[in-house]
Every structure is written in C-alpha cells, then in structure tokens.
Amino acid sequence: MLALRRGLAARERRLGRGMLNISDETLEPEDWQDFRRQGHRMLDDMFDYLENLRDRPVWQPIPPEVRDVFYQPMPSQAGELSAAHQTFMQDILPYAIGNAHPGFMGWVHGGGTSVGMLAEMLAAGLNANLGGREQIPVEVERQLVRWVRDLFSFPAEASGLFVTGTSMANLISVLVARTAMLGRAVRVEGLSAACHLTAYTSASAHVSIAQAMDMAGIGTLALRKIPLNANFQMDTVALERAIAADIAAGMTPFLIAATAGTVDVGAIDTLDEIASIAKGCGLWFHVDGAYGALGMLASDIAEQLKGIERADSIAFDFHKWGQVPYDAGFVLVRDGTLHHDTFASPAAYLQREVRGMAAGSPWPCDYGPDLSRGFRALKTWFTLQVYGAEKLGRVISKTCALAQYLRTRIEAEPTLELLAPVALNIVCFRYRSTDLHNAQIVLALQESGIAAPSSTTLNGQLAIRAAIVNHRTQVCDIDALIEATLKFAADLPLERE
C-alpha cells in the first residue's frame, strides 16, 4: 500500500507536477525542527503558568491598550507562530477570568488540570470528529457512557452523550421528555396548542431549564417555578399542588426538572421524594446536576444525592467538579431507545454499513443535535485514568470541607452574616452593612487579585458568593478571602444607598 502511494508520487515527479498547474501548498510547517522547538516552548510556558499560578493575581482589570490589540483586521498575510504566541502570553493569558487560580470562587467553574491540557492537545492533533463512524474515539466515548451509567446505577439500556455543557444537556432532556409524552410524531408535526404541556422546576433552577422550554417551542410560561423551602429546595407540597391544579385545568404535565446543586447556594432538591411524585403522576423526572451530580464520586456527598438513580435523565458537566478543561458536558438518559428516537435522522450521506468506515451504528450523532463533535471524551478519559474516581471524589469532598470552614469563619466574625445554609461548596454571606457597600467589597476583592467571589441576590439582599470548585483551593485561600473582605469593608467608605 505504501509502496503504491510512493510509486505514484515518484511517477508524478517524472511527469512534472507543474504541468498540472495545481499548487502543492499545504499548511504544514516549512521547517519541522523549528516548529517543534517553538511548540515545546509553548508547552513550557503553560507548565510555568500552571506551576506558578499562586504568584499571579486571580483576576485583573483589562487595560485599554490590551483590549485595543484585538481590534486589528483579519490578517491577509502569514505571520510567525512565535509572534501569535507572544500575544497570547502577554495580552490574553494574564487577562483571563482566573478560574485556574486557587483564589477563584466567582462562579461554578472548574480549575482544569495539566493532565486535561495534555489530553486536549492529543485530541486536537488527532482532530477526530466524534459524530460517528467506525473509529476507536467513538469507543472511548462509549466507555465513558458506560462509566457514567454505572456511576448513577442506570440500566444497560441507558444512553449518554458528551455535549458542550449542562445547558445543552438540559435541552436534550426536555426534548426526549417531549417525545416521551407526545410520541415521535411531534418531530414531524410540531407542537400543537392543543397539547398544553406543563413542566415544573424550582424557583432557583438554572435559567437553562426555562431556555430549553423556550427553544423547544413549549414556552417558558408553561414552566411552573415552584417556591423554595427554608433550605432553598423545591417545596414538594407546592409542587404536588401545582401539578394537581394543572391537571384540573386540562393541562398536560410532562416533566419535573429537579436540581442537584443550585447555582446560587448549592442546594440539592429532595430527589427521592420528587422521584416518587414524578412516578406517581407519570411525569419525566430530570435532574439538572450541572455540578452537583458528580458528587456521586464522593461517598459523603453521594448520600445527599439519593434518588438521582431514579431519574429519567441527568445533565451535568465534567468541567466543573470533574476538573476537566472546558467544555465537557454530559447527558445520561435511562431509556436509550427513546433518546435515539428523539434525534436519529435518515440521510444518504449518513448511511450505515456493516463493514468499513461507515460501520458501528448507532453513532453519537443519533443522540443529539451535533454532527460535528470534538473528542471531549478523551480529556475526560485521561482525567479518570490518571487520577482515578476516588481521588476525584476526595477533591470534591475537600471543596465542601473548605466551604464548611468558610462558614465557621463567617460565623465567628460578628460583622459577617451567613445568608444561606451551606449544603455543598457554595457559601453566600454579607458584611453587615448596605447592599451597595457589599457590592463595593466584591469589586474591591476582584480588583485586588487576592480572591474572586461574585455577588448574587438572595431574598432581596445582595450576597457575597464564594463557590469553591477548584482542586487547587486551600485553607489559606479561604483565610485570604475573609481577611481581605474585612479589610476592604473597613477601608471602603460606607455610602448611603
């Protein structure tokens, strides 16, 4: 085979390639040795960055002259790789949002790992499209599906798929639930006003649940936002009442979307109880476990997730508590056939064979909207192979222990006030002062580069919100947050609102 290819290349040289008037220009490096040296420098720069994160500010404001760098028009001519890399090191890397840094607590972002970085490099070099076809990369994704299935005690018929993130996983789940209620005909005929679908989630559910209802054509009005109990969980009495009222009014309830780890305070809905309500009413039981679901890896947190194993679908991200680099969301569906039937489409260019490159059906593209799909499974596979499930679980537990430590530090400071119970790894608190003062404290913290919490609104009050997700975060980072909060609170003038 190789002899044939080389023979042809030789024949072509004899014929004179120029006669064909076809360029032989490629995007290969002109000098591989030079190129390799530059590549190794780039890798070393990233190792330096990751090894010395603590020497940097968590975040820093963007100077106008740095922003201006990115207002150049599209380059028409080729440039040096080293020049592009220099711009990256000088003007991009220092002005990222900072979630790799141990002091980042702004939002539920994972920290990433150097293992994940290397795996992503391999995936990009291989350049696999995981839409389907007969290739081992698809087998790696299937192995991950089996691992996730087993983690949540789902049956062998369950299906799963990597997606960008939980927002997409929630959309896929809503669409499968729509098919479960209305049948496959809904794909062809669309929604008719006559079906009057209604769904249920808590008032603190992620916005992507409503967005999924919107995108699916059902509309956000059909999503009932059930009030919270004192623990910021869905009030199940109110839930049952809402379902009963809708049935009485001639509506068609089809879905309950519970949350495992709410975005604001990290509350976990009472999953087992909600599972029973869903089963009792014949509704689809979805769990948005964007970051909380991977708590299954930690024995102390898995207990709090009891009932998740009864879900019809689960959405979560490996790039949060799983520390896999962005993006790596996942959707798991109990009924793999229904999942398949919600997305699979016939097309001549997607024809399946029993041999050759078009074998191996069903393909990942039969389970979601994407035909072009990067190899997200690889960075996740490397993460699990290198760290193992137990260590990942211990790191998840550690973030929760740090949150409890932060709680005790807040409770020990008379000027600070806890604003919500700490169920997992998110702590919402405030300096006993005005909302404006607290907002200024958050900005001062962020701009100082010491610690990066965010703010949210709880029961009408502005809260300083610390989400501890990064495996690199330690006790000293919690202490730094408290010390700096107290310092800025004292330094900043208290303005009247």
Added chain:
Amino acid sequence: MLALRRGLAARERRLGRGMLNISDETLEPEDWQDFRRQGHRMLDDMFDYLENLRDRPVWQPIPPEVRDVFYQPMPSQAGELSAAHQTFMQDILPYAIGNAHPGFMGWVHGGGTSVGMLAEMLAAGLNANLGGREQIPVEVERQLVRWVRDLFSFPAEASGLFVTGTSMANLISVLVARTAMLGRAVRVEGLSAACHLTAYTSASAHVSIAQAMDMAGIGTLALRKIPLNANFQMDTVALERAIAADIAAGMTPFLIAATAGTVDVGAIDTLDEIASIAKGCGLWFHVDGAYGALGMLASDIAEQLKGIERADSIAFDFHKWGQVPYDAGFVLVRDGTLHHDTFASPAAYLQREVRGMAAGSPWPCDYGPDLSRGFRALKTWFTLQVYGAEKLGRVISKTCALAQYLRTRIEAEPTLELLAPVALNIVCFRYRSTDLHNAQIVLALQESGIAAPSSTTLNGQLAIRAAIVNHRTQVCDIDALIEATLKFAADLPLERE
C-alpha cells in the same frame, strides 16, 4: 497582595493545618519535572504523527482485541499518565477515522493543523469559559466576530457566535427567524398551532435544517423540500410556487434555508436569486454554508457565493475548509439585536456590572444556548494569525483544483462515470457496474488504507464520493484513488444484485 497570601499560608502552617482536618490534596503533579518530561514526550509523539502521516494507512479496521481495551470499568485508583498515553498511542490514535491523512476523502472533514493543535493546548491550559464576563478571551471571540462580519460584508450591528458546528448554528438561525416572525412572545408563550409556520430548503439540504425545525417545535412537515435542478441546486421556480401555494393555503412562510456547498455533491444554491425571493416575500434568508461559506477566502470561489452577503444569517464551520481542529462552528446574524433578544435571559447569578469581573455585557451566552463554552476562538485566531486569510484561501482553491483534476481523470477512464457536476471540491462517480460492486469497491478502498472515499446515493444510484477538504491532499492522492479504484474493480468479483 502576594505578600498577604503568603503571610496567611505561613500563619496557617504555624497553626498546624492538621487541626482543621481539611485535606490539602490537589490534582497537581507530584513531581513537576517528571510531569514536564512526560508532557514533552507526548507533544513529540504528536509531532511525529503529524510529520509522518503518509507512512500510515488512512484508516484501518478495528481488531476486536483493541476494542476490548475500552471495556474496563471506571478506574477507582490513580494511574500513570505515561500508561494512559501509551494506550492512546497504541490503541486510539491508529484507529481514528483518518481525516488528518491526505488520503481521507470520506466526508467533509477538515485535516487540522499542528498550529491548531498547539493553540488548543494553550486554550485547555488556560481553561477559559467563554460564556461571558470581563476577560480578554471574550475579546478574542469578538475580534473573530468582526473578522467574519467583514468577510461576509455584514453591517456593524451584526452578531456572531462560536458553536460546536453548523447543526447548532442552523438551530440558532431557525430560532432567530422564529423570533423575527412571531416576536419575543414566542419564547414565553410557545408555538400555537394557529401560526402555521412554513420553511423552505432544497431536497439536498443537510439533515440539520429539518432537525432544527423539529427541535424548535415547528415540526419537519412544515419544511418544504424544494426539488433540485440539473445542477443539484434548489429549483427557484418550484420554490416560488411552493411559497405562493402555502400563502394561498393560509400558512405563514417565515424562512428560506439555502445551501452553499451541499453535502452530497457540493452544489451552491443560486444565492442571489433566492435572496431576492426571500426579500420579496419578507422571509428570513438563511445560508447553510457549513463548508462552502469559507470559500469567501478564495477569490475564485467567492464569485460563486454571490448573494451570501444578503443573508439574514449564515452558518458554517471553521473545522472544515478552515482546517481548525474540531469543533469550531460559527453563526453570523445580520440583526444582532434580534439575535440577542432570542437568547438573552435575566438571572441573578448572571447579573451584569460596569466594573469588575461581571462587566463587559453583552456576553456570548446572550447569543446562544450555551453558558459553558470552551475557547474555540483561540485555535481559530491562531490559524488566521499564522497562515493569514490569503494562504487559507489558496488551500481552499487547491482542494477545488484537485476535484477538477479528479474529474478529468474520471472522464478519461471509460470504465468510470461522473454522477454529478463538480462545483467545488466534491466528486461523485461510479465504476460502470452494479451498485453492489461499487459498494464493494468503496469498502475495499477503505480497508486497503490507500484512499478513503465514502458512498452516497444520487438519483437512485450508488456513488463513490470523494470530498477533498484536507490541505495535505495532493495530486498523488487523487492518482492513488483512481489507480486503486480501477485495481479493486478489476479484482473484485462482480456479484449479481
């Protein structure tokens, strides 16, 4: 700031971290020097792979024992990075689908580049979430949006977004078109049967157009598949007739989705003419330019795309003709406000500020379904910075020149038959024999590792389909395809169907 952090760390050591009973375990390497060495070995292995692609088969069947490797349960204990990497080199990399190889012509997959690989490594180490917030990575994406906007001569108010691929970009476009016709209320109220939306695309449009109609709740029945003319383009007389018939029947036409580079044969719909029809009827004019739209970078192909600059939305992939590693799709929308209003949602944890980390609104998450989004812009930015638009355009032109060369070789062989005009870079042909014989030839080609075309069905006949997308493909690869096709056709027994 750093002094404060270090002072706290020292205080903590004095207090004795053990008293807190909080582990300080992280996922950092135990020995950075060892880890770095392993990382550089991994990079060298990928350089070796990319530099010597031609020594490998394009694709090879997966031996059962290799597949079995991926049936192990999730590892509970940590493993060596070198062991995971060895599995990658031995059992994953050799069994990918082969689109990095110059002999790959199976589907419209880009080849990737070593520059893209390095950029993806940087992005994974940085681990940015491009959902939003005040960070330069978002500015890099905004720069790409401006570059794309200028490439297609769109106005300053146009908006754009990186997505996984064109399937997602098509969905976003259908949803914006839905909002354009029904107003923002559709997001809240959902679709009512009373609206009777209808859309129009050609019979050879990509399946993702129908899937977008399905997901959006409109249903695939409302998508009129307009027949093709002899050039495999949408028949515009039939299009106008279909719109008129629907209006007469009380339907509400809202969208025409034209194609720039059909998946089967690479045909480009008559965009300028269709733009006029859409404007005349007040319909949204969408162009699915999955791979063809980037032909704008090549002056000879840009001419064929005339009319694309009149589109209301364009969907395309950088990972096809743009050679950016998977995945890197893009959607461009003329009316940025409408695009924003189709996706933006209020949420306390997404609150915007004028200072600090939550500044910089609007954010990318306001323009699409994803809040968790990897840094796809970076590998695209590096690709354009290092190669420049002109060279990328020349490589695109080269793939079309190679397709014309393949056409001439087919026309010169009496046993071969061309099955469709060659508008761009896709060539559909057959050996003058039965469908079964041609299917066997395709399998033999794939399994030989010499060349990897696919098969499709055109006008009821099985076609051997060669899609030339990879920048590495040369004249010798086309010759190898022809020689091997003739050899296998002669060797394989002709079975009766």
